[in-house]
Amino acid sequence: MHNFAFHKPGSVADAAKAIGAASDGKIIAGGQTLLPTLRQRLAEPSDLVDLGAIADLKGIKAEGDGVTIGAMTTHAEVASSSVVAGAIPALAHLASHIGDRQVRHRGTIGGSLANNDPAADYPSAVLGLGATVRTNKREIKADDFFQGMFTTALDEGEIITAVHFPKPEKAGYEKFVQPASRFALVGVFVAKTKGGVRVAVTGAGQEGVFRAKEVEAALGANFSADAAKGAKVSADSLNSDLHGSAVYRAHLVSVLAGRAVAAAK
Amino acid sequence: MPTVKMTVNGKAVSADVEARTLLVHLLRDKLALTGTHVGCDTAQCGACTVHVNGKAVKSCNVLAVQLDGAQVTTIEGLATGDTMHPMQEAFRNNHGLQCGFCTPGMVMSAIDLVQGKPPLSESEIRAGLEGNICRCTGYHNIVKSVKAGAEAMQAGKGR
Numbered sequence: 339m340h341n342f343a344f345h346k347p348g349s350v351a352d353a354a355k356a357i358g359a360a361s362d363g364k365i366i367a368g369g370q371t372l373l374p375t376l377r378q379r380l381a382e383p384s385d386l387v388d389l390g391a392i393a394d395l396k397g398i399k400a401e402g403d404g405v406t407i408g409a410m411t412t413h414a415e416v417a418s419s420s421v422v423a424g425a426i427p428a429l430a431h432l433a434s435h436i437g438d439r440q441v442r443h444r445g446t447i448g449g450s451l452a453n454n455d456p457a458a459d460y461p462s463a464v465l466g467l468g469a470t471v472r473t474n475k476r477e478i479k480a481d482d483f484f485q486g487m488f489t490t491a492l493d494e495g496e497i498i499t500a501v502h503f504p505k506p507e508k509a510g511y512e513k514f515v516q517p518a519s520r521f522a523l524v525g526v527f528v529a530k531t532k533g534g535v536r537v538a539v540t541g542a543g544q545e546g547v548f549r550a551k552e553v554e555a556a557l558g559a560n561f562s563a564d565a566a567k568g569a570k571v572s573a574d575s576l577n578s579d580l581h582g583s584a585v586y587r588a589h590l591v592s593v594l595a596g597r598a599v600a601a602a603k
Numbered sequence: 604m605p606t607v608k609m610t611v612n613g614k615a616v617s618a619d620v621e622a623r624t625l626l627v628h629l630l631r632d633k634l635a636l637t638g639t640h641v642g643c644d645t646a647q648c649g650a651c652t653v654h655v656n657g658k659a660v661k662s663c664n665v666l667a668v669q670l671d672g673a674q675v676t677t678i679e680g681l682a683t684g685d686t687m688h689p690m691q692e693a694f695r696n697n698h699g700l701q702c703g704f705c706t707p708g709m710v711m712s713a714i715d716l717v718q719g720k721p722p723l724s725e726s727e728i729r730a731g732l733e734g735n736i737c738r739c740t741g742y743h744n745i746v747k748s749v750k751a752g753a754e755a756m757q758a759g760k761g762r
């Protein structure tokens with residue numbers, strides 16, 4: 339890993355200033371994705387700005403019709419939160435299955451969303467629930483936030499401060515784990531909301547997380563596990579690799595959607 | 604060079620480190636605490652697991668400078684004098700190790716997993732140790748050790 343200048347600001351405003359002043363500055367949150375990247379020398383930032391000392395970015399609170407989670411809240415904190423378990427149990431369930439215990443103790447929701455790994459878990463919950471990503475500049479709707487693998491609507495140096503999740507009527511998440519990496523080979527988040535059924539899929543799409551319109555239509559007509567399993571999902575824009583073909587992944591989308599409906603609370 | 608201050612195994616430590624220094628390198632190279640092992644260096648294997656503020660983390664995947672002010676416990680900090688921690692004792696009694704390379708990380712993860720919890724089932728222990736890889740034992744005796752260690756910790760024979 340190349341060396342860099344390290345900053346640990348106490349406020350979001352100071353963090354934005356530090357990023358702005360650096361020639362090639364990067365934010366570090368839990369570091370669970372960034373540090374392996376730096377160690378492989380896939381990136382060589384001049385400065386790292388650690389968000390770890392900014393109290394405003396941490397914590398979970400009930401807000402309006404849902405839950406707001408600070409960007410620096412760890413996966414372990416979301417998994418064990420009674421507020422999350424009460425409002426959106428599927429979200430706590432999802433967080434408790436990210437990576438392993440050690441990763442969950444450091445990794446954060448803000449880091450996961452900014453990174454937008456095509457096999458990460460949180461993007462499916464944010465898109466499935468129609469959440470809103472809040473930054474130091476604006477609010478971004480989930481449908482506009484994810485823009486292809488490892489790509490988001492965030493501007494250079496823009497900082498995620500929190501995510502607001504509206505409470506669904508019911509939601510479920512099922513993940514088929516890729517056993518070596520623990521990421522999702524395919525993960526499906528199903529939410530029955532006032533505005534209709536939303537189904538978001540991670541791990542399968544060539545462009546990262548996406549909404550499975552075929553399954554949404556089937557579940558909109560009949561919210562049942564059988565309806566989800568019966569929905570035909572096109573393999574056209576899905577991934578094929580040594581872990582599974584696009585056709586296999588398409589099949590998993592309907593099967594996992596069915597399981598997510600059966601488990602939905 | 605940045606200075607980091609932390610408490611390691613109950614002792615106050617202050618060190619000048621390059622910003623890029625990983626916690627595991629501070630522990631092993633500067634503090635000579637070589638019980639914490641580096642197995643993969645890619646954040647996969649868990650051999651480098653230590654406790655930071657009481658929680659298991661992979662010390663190869665965190666910068667020392669991120670942990671200014673933290674409480675760190677390594678495998679060297681578990682025993683009380685000559686008396687091993689009940690989880691260490693359980694690994695010895697149940698043949699929970701062969702080459703021993705993964706063992707410090709396994710013990711640190713196991714303590715974090717069972718601490719303050721009602722008894723876990725075998726499958727919960729297996730799932731709870733998913734961040735730690737062992738190339739020797741086939742895990743069977745590790746799971747037995749963790750179960751026994753948890754019981755001994757509950758029985759108040761240790762922490």
Ligand SMILES: Cc1cc2nc3c(=O)[nH]c(=O)nc-3n(C[C@H](O)[C@H](O)[C@H](O)COP(=O)(O)OP(=O)(O)OC[C@H]3O[C@@H](n4cnc5c(N)ncnc54)[C@H](O)[C@@H]3O)c2cc1C
Nearest residue numbers: 367368369370371372437445446448449452458459498520
């Ligand atoms: C062994 C292992 C297994 C894993 N398994 C899974 C898994 O099963 N599922 C899964 O979803 N993930 C998995 N992960 C990834 C993990 O969840 C990471 O914690 C997460 O993707 C990144 O969060 P972080 O806080 O560690 O971010 P960092 O690594 O610190 O940062 C990641 C990126 O986001 C940027 N960033 C961070 N915070 C912000 C912010 N607030 N605003 C703007 N930009 C920001 C950084 O600049 C960087 O580019 C795994 C990781 C490891 C090491």
Ligand code: FES
Nearest residue numbers: 642643648649663
């Ligand atoms: S050396 Fe840290 S996880 Fe393998």
Ligand code: FES
Nearest residue numbers: 701702737738739
């Ligand atoms: S005992 Fe050899 S790696 Fe686990």
